[in-house]
Amino acid sequence: MLDIRDIAQGLRSAMGPIEEANGLPSPLYTSAEGFELERKQLFHAGWTCIAYGKDVPHPGDAKPVSFLGAPLLVLRDRDGAVRVYENVCRHRGMILVDAPRNFGGVIRCPYHSWCYSLDGKLRATPHVGGPGINRHDSINPDETGLTPVRAAIWMDCIFVDVSGTAPAFDDWIAPLAARWADFTDKPLYPGAGSSFTLDVHCNWKLAIENYCESYHLPWVHPGLNSYSKLEDHYHIEAPGAFSGQGTVVYNPKLSDTQSFPNFADLPAKWDTGAEYVSLFPNLMLGIHRDHMFAIRLDPISHERTIENVDIWYASEEAATSDAYAELRATNAAMWKDIFIEDISVVEGMQKGRHATNFDGGRFSAVMDSPTHVFHAWVAQRLHG
Amino acid sequence: MRALHDSGQHGELSHLHEEAATRPLPLEARRFHLTHAWVYALVEGDAPHVARLEDQLRVLGGL
Numbered sequence: 001m002l003d004i005r006d007i008a009q010g011l012r013s014a015m016g017p018i019e020e021a022n023g024l025p026s027p028l029y030t031s032a033e034g035f036e037l038e039r040k041q042l043f044h045a046g047w048t049c050i051a052y053g054k055d056v057p058h059p060g061d062a063k064p065v066s067f068l069g070a071p072l073l074v075l076r077d078r079d080g081a082v083r084v085y086e087n088v089c090r091h092r093g094m095i096l097v098d099a100p101r102n103f104g105g106v107i108r109c110p111y112h113s114w115c116y117s118l119d120g121k122l123r124a125t126p127h128v129g130g131p132g133i134n135r136h137d138s139i140n141p142d143e144t145g146l147t148p149v150r151a152a153i154w155m156d157c158i159f160v161d162v163s164g165t166a167p168a169f170d171d172w173i174a175p176l177a178a179r180w181a182d183f184t185d186k187p188l189y190p191g192a193g194s195s196f197t198l199d200v201h202c203n204w205k206l207a208i209e210n211y212c213e214s215y216h217l218p219w220v221h222p223g224l225n226s227y228s229k230l231e232d233h234y235h236i237e238a239p240g241a242f243s244g245q246g247t248v249v250y251n252p253k254l255s256d257t258q259s260f261p262n263f264a265d266l267p268a269k270w271d272t273g274a275e276y277v278s279l280f281p282n283l284m285l286g287i288h289r290d291h292m293f294a295i296r297l298d299p300i301s302h303e304r305t306i307e308n309v310d311i312w313y314a315s316e317e318a319a320t321s322d323a324y325a326e327l328r329a330t331n332a333a334m335w336k337d338i339f340i341e342d343i344s345v346v347e348g349m350q351k352g353r354h355a356t357n358f359d360g361g362r363f364s365a366v367m368d369s370p371t372h373v374f375h376a377w378v379a380q381r382l383h384g
Numbered sequence: 385m386r387a388l389h390d391s392g393q394h395g396e397l398s399h400l401h402e403e404a405a406t407r408p409l410p411l412e413a414r415r416f417h418l419t420h421a422w423v424y425a426l427v428e429g430d431a432p433h434v435a436r437l438e439d440q441l442r443v444l445g446g447l
Binding site: 103106115132 | 425
């Protein structure tokens with residue numbers, strides 16, 4: 001059994017100055033106990049992304065999500081607002097919805113048919129007072145609705161705070177919202193044919209760490225590096241919130257004859273600028289003048305992670321029309337190839353974490369600082 | 385009704401149960417059918433039908 005005291009020294013080291021710090025201790029990568037600790041203290045104790053708004057595009061759409069063992073239900077209500085509930089009937093704890101679907105009316109529990117409206121209210125309790133008697137004084141519908149989970153949506157990403165004790169979402173997201181204020185008021189259009197998943201045999205943190213830094217680009221992404229060189233990148237660091245890297249030479253040539261429309265009214269810095277940020281704990285975002293992508297990590301176990309990739313565009317035509325279908329496919333394929341190039345290194349680091357004497361690793365004080373910001377965040381959340 | 389049970393045809397099920405409730409049955413049996421008609425109408429999202437069934441259930445002491 002992993003004891004926090006066993007890794008306390010490693011956590012303290014990770015929080016130290018980068019010149020002296022070691023990376024996070026290996027039991028957080030190689031043990032189920034470490035994963036369980038993170039479930040409690042990282043994922044279920046603060047804001048975490050669990051789905052995208054595009055997953056429930058229409059009123060009545062519902063998507064069940066198993067969020068590290070917590071059964072949740074994401075749904076879009078009749079007014080178009082996204083809500084998240086615990087996906088269990090208040091009667092016997094039965095799972096309410098087992099697959100994505102649309103509800104034209106109420107949500108009916110498949111066990112005893114207790115029914116809930118999309119605003120979570122308990123709408124019907126058939127036979128609760130005996131056959132054909134559908135009410136009982138002991139069941140107050142006003143107090144027995146679906147259990148709401150604190151939720152928010154930003155840039156079409158749906159976040160939840162299972163604990164209910166995290167800071168206000170607007171405060172939590174404020175640093176990144178301010179950094180990307182040029183984009184946050186713009187509509188996003190999910191790209192048709194622009195979703196894919198990658199099943200990666202590594203701890204979720206290794207995907208974040210790799211995404212944080214540009215240090216590896218010349219060695220792992222030679223194609224990307226041919227036009228976006230290491231020296232064209234800069235670090236992005238918001239300790240306690242997010243970190244990543246940006247480029248000043250974003251200028252893709254997906255086609256000789258066509259390009260995507262840009263988001264409206266962007267400052268000139270975005271003409272050739274793009275930024276790639278890991279929003280702790282589990283969301284990796286890329287923002288460009290003409291599209292955004294998100295990679296939402298679903299940690300499956302301490303050694304397996306699903307990467308859920310989606311791309312959004314600046315106009316509905318760019319996102320859905322046949323005229324842009326080939327360009328969308330090219331863009332999605334380009335990103336998929338790049339993300340696949342990362343798999344060998346994150347899986348290699350996962351194997352390396354089993355080395356008996358590996359001490360978490362030493363950082364480049366110049367090139368690894370975004371990764372160190374992430375390690376320090378994890379360590380602070382686990383160690384306090 | 386049994387054939388339709390898992391069919392997803394909730395509107396049809398609702399109407400069949402409502403029709404069954406009009407037969408000369410004991411009060412308990414009529415309430416039972418109206419209860420099922422009501423639940424399936426709720427699932428269907430047929431608000432006028434739901435309102436009508438709730439009125440009938442109230443009269444019979446089912447709500």
